[in-house]
Amino acid sequence: MKKVITYGTFDLLHQGHINLLRRAKELGDWLIVGVTTDNFDLERGKLNTCDNVMDRIEAVRATGLADQIIIEEYRGQKIDDIHKYGVDIFAIGSDWEGYFDYLKEFCQVVYLPRTQGISSTMLREEQAKLRIGIIGTGGIARRFVPESACVNSVAITGAYNPDKAECEAFCSEFGIPLCAASAEELYGSCNAVYVASPHYTHYDYVKSALGAGKHVLCETPLVLEKDQAVELFALAREKGLVLMMAHKTAYCPAFGHLVTLLQSGAIGEIVDIKAATTTITDLGSEKMDSARSGGSMNENACFPLLPIFHLLGTDCRDTFFIARMKGGVDIYTKVIMMFDSASASFEVGLGAKTEGSMVVSGTKGYAYVPAPWWKTDYFELRYEDQNQNKKYFYPFAGEGLRYEIKEFASAAVAQGYFYSKLPEKEIIAMAGIQQAFNAGQNLRILK
Numbered sequence: 538m539k540k541v542i543t544y545g546t547f548d549l550l551h552q553g554h555i556n557l558l559r560r561a562k563e564l565g566d567w568l569i570v571g572v573t574t575d576n577f578d579l580e581r582g583k584l585n586t587c588d589n590v591m592d593r594i595e596a597v598r599a600t601g602l603a604d605q606i607i608i609e610e611y612r613g614q615k616i617d618d619i620h621k622y623g624v625d626i627f628a629i630g631s632d633w634e635g636y637f638d639y640l641k642e643f644c645q646v647v648y649l650p651r652t653q654g655i656s657s658t659m660l661r662e663e664q665a666k667l668r669i670g671i672i673g674t675g676g677i678a679r680r681f682v683p684e685s686a687c688v689n690s691v692a693i694t695g696a697y698n699p700d701k702a703e704c705e706a707f708c709s710e711f712g713i714p715l716c717a718a719s720a721e722e723l724y725g726s727c728n729a730v731y732v733a734s735p736h737y738t739h740y741d742y743v744k745s746a747l748g749a750g751k752h753v754l755c756e757t758p759l760v761l762e763k764d765q766a767v768e769l770f771a772l773a774r775e776k777g778l779v780l781m782m783a784h785k786t787a788y789c790p791a792f793g794h795l796v797t798l799l800q801s802g803a804i805g806e807i808v809d810i811k812a813a814t815t816t817i818t819d820l821g822s823e824k825m826d827s828a829r830s831g832g833s834m835n836e837n838a839c840f841p842l843l844p845i846f847h848l849l850g851t852d853c854r855d856t857f858f859i860a861r862m863k864g865g866v867d868i869y870t871k872v873i874m875m876f877d878s879a880s881a882s883f884e885v886g887l888g889a890k891t892e893g894s895m896v897v898s899g900t901k902g903y904a905y906v907p908a909p910w911w912k913t914d915y916f917e918l919r920y921e922d923q924n925q926n927k928k929y930f931y932p933f934a935g936e937g938l939r940y941e942i943k944e945f946a947s948a949a950v951a952q953g954y955f956y957s958k959l960p961e962k963e964i965i966a967m968a969g970i971q972q973a974f975n976a977g978q979n980l981r982i983l984k
Contacts, residue, residue: 804899832866
């Protein structure tokens with residue numbers, strides 16, 4: 538029996554895919570089709586798939602051309618599969634001409650002609666794009682624009698900054714069509730808004746955008762008061778709109794897998810979490826301006842609060858703050874949190890530096906995520922018996938913003954229910970913690 542193997546994403550299965558599968562099947566007696574997983578697609582920079590892996594597998598099966606379907610999960614798997622299944626021929630589309638010649642050492646390699654005039658990319662481009670207008674043109678917005686180019690369903694249509702000169706320079710640099718004179722003018726160019734303005738403006742801009750019927754992705758923190766967060770999510774539900782906080786850690790693959798492992802009991806019951814997010818910042822920076830809601834807690838607390846609330850829940854019994862202040866803002870703050878069956882602590886700083894790692898302690902072992910843990914691409918599970926220790930490696934592509942953009946785009950174009958990796962109740966709880974600190978509750982000031 539002559540065995541043939543081919544691989545693909547097979548997103549939005551179309552006639553071109555079917556033709557390729559038919560040609561591959563004609564090369565032998567048994568056709569094996571490898572369908573790439575979502576995570577492997579992410580590793581290769583393909584954040585534009587529309588169908589999930591199970592839907593894509595079912596679509597391939599429905600063609601009746603595959604004798605066997607397998608999942609491709611990691612780089613280098615093709616060689617393993619050729620050996621494992623006794624493959625005689627590796628077949629792939631001619632757009633990969635020459636790329637897989639290294640497999641000739643293991644089997645025959647055949648490049649099949651593609652069907653002209655149709656591709657998954659073309660079909661995705663024909664679908665309605667998420668047209669995003671940007672409010673705020675600072676550092677994070679400058680990273681957002683190139684990252685959005687990695688997601689096919691997204692187009693940046695305009696930008697707004699009250700400082701017209703800055704907005705014009707931003708739009709010119711990134712080729713953005715509209716330099717809006719007002720937020721209202723911006724809303725006319727888009728169906729979604731990315732809010733990247735200073736913290737103290739988030740509430741007004743998010744409320745305005747939702748009121749205009751736009752989906753909203755807002756930078757961290759969403760707001761700094763719990764009641765405001767509750768109000769904004771209620772407004773989004775009333776309008777049938779998506780409201781998400783742009784917390785890149787929440788959407789990166791490694792962090793999601795870490796949480797899943799720990800929730801499954803990989804280190805036993807969690808008893809403590811320690812995390813730190815600190816940077817040394819120019820004292821003249823806007824991040825240190827008390828009039829602009831600056832300071833370490835307002836700037837960075839959402840990052841360590843993410844794993845704490847993900848793993849321990851939002852029902853915190855007591856919270857204590859220890860801070861060092863300068864110029865009316867905290868340059869360093871340590872927070873201690875007590876839950877019913879676990880504790881947590883974290884450090885944030887803009888004027889002090891510490892090891893930016895995270896440790897989650899359990900009754901059977903612990904998880905260690907090295908600095909900078911909020912850009913997770915590697916972590917370890919460690920045990921009393923070191924022979925049981927495991928290391929995990931995952932992709933963290935670019936600046937990491939592309940993961941949150943993809944989630945936002947998927948949610949905004951979804952009809953009805955969508956699953957959020959950063960739940961509303963956790964965002965509201967984050968705002969509550971920051972509000973308590975800003976109100977001076979259980980706060981001790983270092984001299």
